Amino acid sequence: MDTYFNLESYIQSRMADAIAKHGLVLGKGNGGLATLSNAHVVAEFENIDNNYVRFNFFQPAQPEIKFEFAEFLDACFDERSKELRPLPPKEWENERQLNFMLDNYNSLILEGYFSKPISGDYSWLQKYLDLKEENDRLSKARANLRRANHPEAKAIFAKRMDGDPTWKDDVKRILAEQNSKS
Numbered sequence: 001m002d003t004y005f006n007l008e009s010y011i012q013s014r015m016a017d018a019i020a021k022h023g024l025v026l027g028k029g030n031g032g033l034a035t036l037s038n039a040h041v042v043a044e045f046e047n048i049d050n051n052y053v054r055f056n057f058f059q060p061a062q063p064e065i066k067f068e069f070a071e072f073l074d075a076c077f078d079e080r081s082k083e084l085r086p087l088p089p090k091e092w093e094n095e096r097q098l099n100f101m102l103d104n105y106n107s108l109i110l111e112g113y114f115s116k117p118i119s120g121d122y123s124w125l126q127k128y129l130d131l132k133e134e135n136d137r138l139s140k141a142r143a144n145l146r147r148a149n150h151p152e153a154k155a156i157f158a159k160r161m162d163g164d165p166t167w168k169d170d171v172k173r174i175l176a177e178q179n180s181k182s
Helices: 007-014 016-022 069-076 094-110 115-119 125-147 153-161 166-181
Strands: 025-028 033-037 042-048 052-058
Touching: 007 016, 007 025, 007 033, 007 042, 007 094, 016 094, 042 094, 052 069, 052 094, 069 125, 125 153, 125 166, 153 166
Parallel strands: none
Antiparallel strands: 025 033, 033 042, 042 052
């Protein structure tokens, strides 16, 4: 990772509105992470190659159990993470991509998409765990299709990497087809 972009300073400037509105405290995490926290949640932001910002979060009392923000959006907002958290165009320079992601996270927090964790409401947890279990099961099946050189495997992998939830429908369809032939 190029350390040119100081993630804390970018978060402080790009997410100032969300920080102020929710009384979040900016901190530095381990391994180049920056955090925003309150008594109910610690949000970790990680600069990946200066053009992508990973957003995970956890309850302060249980730091070993981390939640992925996109999966949280999918669980709580009808699998709309791709729509709510679009990726910046790859042709943009790194700093513009980084700013785009932080601006988007700021907007999502301001618009209430992170209000439950910020307020300490974890009533969504079972839905999140169920979705994660299903995603893990289908990811394993997707990997098996890839190892078996299934003709649709590359396209399904591309959808998955792009955040397109229809990859799961593709895997389910193929599994159903395989089961009907058995």
